[in-house]
Amino acid sequence: MTDSSPRSPEPASRPDPLSRPHYHLMGIGGIGVSAFARLLAARGVQVSGCDEQPSELTEQLVREGIPVATGHDPAHVQGVDVLIASEAVPKDHPELVAARAAGVEVRPRMALLGELLRASPSVGVVGTHGKTTTTSMIAVAMQGAGLDPAAFVGGIVPEFGSNARLGEGPFVAEVDESDRGFAALACETAVFTNAEDDHVGGNQATYWETVEEQHAGFARFVGQARRVLYCADWPGLAELSAGARERLSYGQAEGADYRAADLRPDADGTTFTVLRRGEPLGEARVGLPGTHNVLNALAALAVTDLYGGDFGAAAAALAAFRGPGRRWQRIGELNGALVVDDYAHNATKVAAAVQAARQTGRRVRVVFQPHRYLRTQQSWPRLADALMAADEVLLLDIAAASETPIPGIHATLVSDRMSQGGHTGVRYLPDRGEVVRYLRETAGAGDIIVTMGAGDVWKLSRELAGVGA
Template structure:
């Protein structure tokens, strides 16, 4: 592998792989339907759109999960005798090169990976890092280093079960990324049973498995593997926890021995659990407690994880990637610590997920003071229902629960939020799509 062409180069995972390949001296080209900041920052040739003519002297084509393998560009690569790798196959290959750690799970994997990266940096281990988000410590979404390899491993991709790492962390596991009955997609599991089978496959390949005491599904799936548990009743837990509006502190206790006080710059009880997962993984990898506490204290938070963008008319504007009911609940609980009136701009993410979870979205959002629901961000999916109709269903359910809710398109929502913002408010933009643009526009446009 000396010259690689990457499809979907703007994606956070694909651009991270490109950055790491370049660190190894491999030439990279790429393409994307809408090349943007990430692709352009790589400083490599980037084509707009997908076309077999993009392929020139490359020897390998890397394909993101959603693109079918009968795509014309993929077929042309095969005709030319190129090696064709799925994103997860390339990641598995790269992680096998050195001692490695992998973090997966339905929620919290990006933050936990970011915390682990901060710990490995504090320990002076020169880590190689692939992250599903932006972290200023790296900088960006990847870091090339000559030390241990650390990656966020996306459980939505069924191929993640083939990834082999020394320390495998699973933060939690819920029924997400599962296609509705009778429907299939490359980045969805066919059933909960298939997701569980894939998770067990991933865990089975590790020398040490790190899972929470409070997730019965993961406890069952990791049974029989060499494992360590975080949370109450496990190997590592938190005592004397103090949650604040902008961070928290707690005593880190390992097998009955207090390692010291951990301080976090990121708020929320869920981030205490993420910190425990990262700390136990680091201990399992041989990192000293001092570096673990230092790394947790330095961790500034990942982009789009309860990130304050600024203010509008005295109201705080905070952006968060939450796109599953459990994540929405955790984010809203954190928002309430600020003591402001919580108002939400929510953009559901993916049609198939929203079809399955729309009632759960409404229930999770019901703790907010007010909710504006935007059309579903489809990510290119098609289904038998429109994005607008699905979102209206969530808004109508919230109204039935007695909540203040409305359905608006993006421009209407932006105008409404700006016109009604007060110093008592926290406007929270939620979703894994492009709703983040509204947060930035709300703060920076007049």
């Protein structure tokens, strides 16, 4: 079995710096770009980067030997061979202008991911929800089964201590559908978790104009893979996967190639039986509550099986897995209450997180931060409905994420709909100090407090649990 300790991002023997291409990564402090930096450095490439503000991630990269500049400056491209930038970066950005003037290749992030996917047997995880958790689980299960995967993840995986893993086996990558360039990529095995209407509309440079256009992108991506493993429980995925050369399915649905049966949920997770084409492969457990995590774990076990990994060893690794950062992350306790942080920010993810919280058997208390004005405008009724199953909901103001406020779009749309629907435990509480004071006074051993959203609501979970950010 492969050693589970994180590996150094520095290879044992590095070429002469003068003989190596120099890649400079804009926005290197981002969760995805920092993973690219680590993977490139491991391949012997000279890597540098810049970002607007220093962060824990940029400090980690510096400690790993990757220089990071604070702020953006055209001087950064001097001596650079390739500049990596998101398609969201304006074409007239001074660094991009300077790079083109100097003859430096400007390469989109998705093109770089495409290179990595083509370089070895690869698994690309795509879908609107669950990509980070599923990608993490696949890498952890493969590692447990001795397949030595490399990985690119949109979150920190505790088992690796990083958002990237260096390995000689299959390359497992989270493929982000918010960047339209994903549709042009090809991999050996596409894992297709679901398809909804997130990252659609508005003036975001990389977003899709319509959900139909986005779903056509999904179909193109899985059609270019050698095979697709799609979730049989999600309506429409079989049709979107019709162009794939080989189609396999996973889920609870009768007839799924890999099926989760006899689910036995408890307060901490779910034990279940895995069937392959109707024949038992063995027992498995996921130490995260919620049916969605059973499906994520099932996908990981299916992929590991497809690559010849030992089922028992993979299942044991998943049973010990506690999730990547900000995906049902247990932070600590407050007066005996369990404090959890979760990235859920659209209606389907919110509903899944609330269902997971209910599975614990505790009183469910949610601190929810709506994310983006456009997303809230598009989905506030669904967000309100998804939160109805919580016992108590404290609503923060919308996290703008650089968007311009939209007149009439406010967090109280959610709270008002919930109140009108009969929920008596919802409050709009924008003062974070008041949120902390109230929960400190009222939290008890029978509670679970979940901070939820894609903005900075995670900071409250640390404050409530009394741990460092």
